[in-house]
Amino acid sequence: MRYASLRWLGLLCFATIASGCASKSYVVLLESPDGTTGAIVVQTSQGVTRIDKKHQGIALDSRSSQTFTVAQTRLDKDFSAAMSAQPILPKSYLLYFELGDTKLTADSEAKIPEVIQTIRDRGPSAVSVIGHTDTASGDVWNERLGLMRAQTIAKLLKANGLQAIELIVTSHGESNLLVKTPNETREPKNRRVEVTIR
Amino acid sequence: MIAAFMLNVPATSGLSHLRLRKINREKTTVFIPQKILFWLFACLIFSAASHAEEPKAVIGYVMKAEGEAFVTLDGITQPAVIGLPLQVGSSLNTGTEGSMGVTLADNTVMSFGPNTEVSLDAFLYKPDQGDLKLSTRISRGTLNFISGVIAKLKPEAVEINTPTGTIGVRGTHFLVKVDS
Numbered sequence: 458m459r460y461a462s463l464r465w466l467g468l469l470c471f472a473t474i475a476s477g478c479a480s481k482s483y484v485v486l487l488e489s490p491d492g493t494t495g496a497i498v499v500q501t502s503q504g505v506t507r508i509d510k511k512h513q514g515i516a517l518d519s520r521s522s523q524t525f526t527v528a529q530t531r532l533d534k535d536f537s538a539a540m541s542a543q544p545i546l547p548k549s550y551l552l553y554f555e556l557g558d559t560k561l562t563a564d565s566e567a568k569i570p571e572v573i574q575t576i577r578d579r580g581p582s583a584v585s586v587i588g589h590t591d592t593a594s595g596d597v598w599n600e601r602l603g604l605m606r607a608q609t610i611a612k613l614l615k616a617n618g619l620q621a622i623e624l625i626v627t628s629h630g631e632s633n634l635l636v637k638t639p640n641e642t643r644e645p646k647n648r649r650v651e652v653t654i655r
Numbered sequence: 656m657i658a659a660f661m662l663n664v665p666a667t668s669g670l671s672h673l674r675l676r677k678i679n680r681e682k683t684t685v686f687i688p689q690k691i692l693f694w695l696f697a698c699l700i701f702s703a704a705s706h707a708e709e710p711k712a713v714i715g716y717v718m719k720a721e722g723e724a725f726v727t728l729d730g731i732t733q734p735a736v737i738g739l740p741l742q743v744g745s746s747l748n749t750g751t752e753g754s755m756g757v758t759l760a761d762n763t764v765m766s767f768g769p770n771t772e773v774s775l776d777a778f779l780y781k782p783d784q785g786d787l788k789l790s791t792r793i794s795r796g797t798l799n800f801i802s803g804v805i806a807k808l809k810p811e812a813v814e815i816n817t818p819t820g821t822i823g824v825r826g827t828h829f830l831v832k833v834d835s
Contacts, residue, residue, distance in 0.1 A: 481832070481834030482817065482818075482819060482820075482832060482833045482834045483831075483832055484817075484820075484822055484829055484830065484831045484832075485829060485830050486827065486828070486829045487827075487828045487829055487830060488828065489801070489826075489827050489828045490801060490828065494827065495802075495824075495825050495826040495827025495828070496825040496826075496827060497822050497823060497824055497825060497827060497829050498822070498823035498825065499820055499821070499822050499823070500820055500821045500822075500823070501819060501820035502819070502820075509825075517817050517819045517820040517831075517833065518818075518819045518820075518834070532830065535768075535797060535830075535832050536768065536797055536799060536830045536832070537768075538754045538768035538769055538797070539754065539766050539767055539768035539771075539797040539798060539799040539830070540766070540799050540830075541754070542719050542720075542721065542754035542755055542756040542766035542767060542768070542799075543719070543756050543764060543766040543799055543801075544718035544719050544756040544757070544758045544764055544766065545718075546762075546764060546801065547758060547762040547764070547803075580737075581737055581738055583715075583716055583758070583760075622716055622737075622738040623713070623716070629783065632783060633782075633783065653762070655718075655758045655760075655762060
């Protein structure tokens with residue numbers, strides 16, 4: 458009886474060792490969509506491990522905190538379904554405005570057709586339109602000007618057949634500067650509307 | 656065409672109205688010891704406070720779904736379809752032939768293969784107030800994760816929990832497999 462259970466224990470140990478390098482639960486780092494590779498920090502009962510090379514993996518359920526390289530064939534086998542269910546990545550546009558106005562700069566006006574085309578190509582999307590201003594004039598007015606700018610763009614998108622799951626139109630006024638400036642500073646890069654399509 | 660819109664700037668503000676809820680009070684003639692009364696009062700305040708909360712915010716949407724794919728919230732399970740809203744507490748499930756992809760408000764993108772169970776445990780996205788948090792849990796299956804703005808602004812605010820480990824995100828793309 459005792460020997461039988463020892464044999465089982467031995468088998469179990471062997472199975473654990475054999476599956477050690479093909480761990481069942483693991484995490485693996487990939488290249489980011491922008492071409493860089495970031496990092497993850499993985500905490501298990503074995504401690505904390507930082508992973509910062511692409512295709513480097515670590516087991517989540519083993520006694521080892523050794524990292525390993527995951528072959529492409531294994532990635533395909535384990536993750537092809539998850540990868541092919543990945544939604545199109547969000548895309549943002551910055552549209553710039555004339556001083557104290559809801560009139561787009563000529564360059565940004567020329568960009569509008571591209572924004573509209575992107576939304577059409579993606580199908581139903583969640584769209585956010587956030588208006589910003591520079592620090593010229595008071596913050597109450599700028600909150601309002603930012604909203605007017607955002608509404609101008611939202612109206613434009615709707616008039617061009619925007620089919621949005623969600624359309625959020627809001628203003629950050631002068632509180633979210635792209636280029637940090639002191640108060641009462643005219644800065645063309647801060648007079649903008651950010652359209653995010655996700 | 657564009658110029659025409661410039662002239663027609665609407666003057667409405669985007670502010671929404673605060674909703675007020677009534678709380679019904681009942682008179683009682685039954686003798687209640689002071690201690691119990693205290694707790695009843697505490698409960699009343701607590702429930703009034705939780706009733707006064709805004710409706711749960713939408714934190715993202717299902718953007719892709721195939722086969723058996725479901726979203727459960729507050730005990731109600733719905734088939735995952737494109738545009739189905741997600742909230743904190745939503746639990747996402749796929750069957751043997753199912754897969755699903757979601758995009759969150761901070762541009763985080765997650766997708767799942769078959770036999771997967773993931774819950775959205777915490778999500779705070781108020782960059783202007785510094786309130787940032789994303790916490791998800793995968794209890795089985797496969798997850799493809801591409802981090803968004805929260806991980807960019809406050810990397811330590813993002814965590815992916817698994818039954819045997821926690822993954823902290825430093826702005827990146829990774830895959831997780833959890834065998835049940």
